[in-house]
Amino acid sequence: MDKEIILITGSSGQLGTVLAEKLQKKYGVENIIATDLRENPTFNGVFDTLDVTDFEAIEATVLKYKITQIYHLAAILSANGEKHPLSTWDINMKTLFNVLEVSRIHKISKVFFPSSIAVFGNNIERSNTPQSSNLTPSTVYGISKAAGENWGKYYFDKYDLDVRSLRYPGVIGYQSLPGGGTTDYAVDIFHKAVKNEDFECFLSSETMLPMIYMDDAIRATLELMEAPKEKITVRTSYNISGLSFTPNQLASSIKEKYSSLKINYKPDFRQEIASSWPMSIDDTQARKDWDWKPKFNIKTLTETMLKNLELKYNNNLINS
Structure with a gap:
């Protein structure tokens, strides 16, 4: 089989940071081309700045590295997107169209x-x-994701x-800070x-939402991408x-170790968003x-x- 050379857009985000590392382990550091809008000096591997709204820039990157697969992660997320809806739509859709067209043209x-x-x-x-x-x-x-x-x-x-x-x-x-999503309270808390700070939650205490731990999310992504084409029915x-x-419930779980954690519930505009989302998901088809x-x-x-996070913050204290 020919060598896989994989392009990741939005690689500096929450998901991209971890996905890039996992793909490097599987395909080799030199075969993973991580990109984002801004430089990432801490990235260990091949990194290029890339504006995914620029079709010619994506095409040049695909040709330069002889890309065979693309993981298109670049997007403006839910809560941040509501602040500038028209530009969010424009950016999210334009970047997707560029990736799809480059992929079609260059097979x-x-x-x-x-x-x-x-x-x-x-x-x-x-x-x-x-x-x-x-x-x-x-x-x-x-709306942009459904489209x-x-x-x-x-x-x-x-x-x-x-x-x-998916x-x-x-x-x-734990690998990155919250990135502007409606479920990001579950990272920030x-x-x-760990920093022994009070937590203000922008959702009500009983807002049930589906979540996934990063390791499971990455594993699901790789398992989907590695599945035989004929197995993909969706x-x-x-x-x-x-x-x-x-x-x-999450606070109670954390308080088993950090009993002094104090929480103030102060729902904001994200509460309305969360209240329209599922409380749990049927994933029978993926299974x-x-x-x-x-x-x-x-x-x-x-x-x-x-x-x-304890290791992360303790190391920061030692190194500061």
Whole structure:
């Protein structure tokens, strides 16, 4: 088999940071081309600055490195996107179209496009939300992801471009700071606990949302991309489930170690967004098609997050 050379857009984000490292281990450091809008001096590997709204720049990168696969992660997220909806739509869709067109023209073998539970609206079954639910999103981010799912399917049906996608729940990881998503309270609370700071939650205490630990999210991504083409029956985006909890349940789990953690619940505009999203996800199709199964529960997630953030902050104190 020919060597895979993989381009990642938006590689400095929460997901891209970890995904790049995992792909390097699998395909070799020199075969992973990480890109983002700004320089990333701490990245260990091949990194280029790339504006994904610039078609010619993407095409030049694909030709320069002889790219065979693209993981297109660059996007403006849900909460930040609501501040500037028109520019969010323009950026999210233009970058996707550029990636799809470059991939079609230059016969890229596989494209990964991350979708989100933000594609769902408030007219769904919020418990065990089915794969085939109506998509009436309440945010411009969700609208762009729902449109992106259909464009991915279109390029597969029309041009046989192998576009694959996952509807990520809230992704929780210790590797980077919150990035402007509605579920990011579930990352920030761990940082506050380890730093012995009070935490102000922008969602109500009983807002149940589906989440996934970073290791599970990355593993799901790689398992999907490595699955045989004939096994992929969903050409919009697969539901995947990790676990579901409320801010209160997560706080209780953290308080088993950090009993002094203080929380003030102060719901803002993100509460309305969260209230339109699923409380849990039915991922039967992913389990059936490519044997998906999450490994982390709230206890193991909490233990892993706290352990790694303690190491991170202790090292920072030592090095400062």
